[in-house]
Amino acid sequence: MRTTTVMTGTILTSQIRKVLLCLAASIILAVFASGGSGQKTSGNNEKDSSWSKTSQERDSRLEIASREQYVVAHVYVAGNVHVKDRDIRRRLLTGFTAGDIFVREAFDNSLKEISRIKAIYPVTLNDIHVRLDEKEKHIEVTINISERRKD
Secondary structure, eight states: OOOHHHHHHHHHHHHHHHEEEEEHHHHHHHHHHHHOOOSSSOOTTTOOTOOOOOHHHHHHHHHHHHHHTEEEEEEEEEEEESHHHHHHHTOOTTTTSSSSBOOOOHHHHHHHHHOOOTBBOOOOOOOOOOOOEETEEEEEEEOOBBOOOOO
């Protein structure tokens, strides 16, 4: 009976090694596919010129997305260390979650709801960056959170 347990453990370890090797190979392929830089090609990249940089640019993109009924592709949350991502996302209202048609009123109300979290400073439009995919009619939004100091 004891040798069976050892054999099962050995087989399990072998399977884990195989899974880890497959994961490592996938990561290496992803790095080569992104040009060897190791950076995501479709993630939230502040150096990417397609993210809004000025308040005028952000406001016009929000207006376009609302008027032309863009679909929310993703809502990124950045800057949270102690506040859990799920606690922030729980406050995103219908109309401003991934897969929904973008609704400006839901966007504004979601920011108000997020601002009610006592561990962060209120979120304003200055904390928001917007990217539009005009071809697919998708909107991506980054919400930059500033946490209050823990005493």
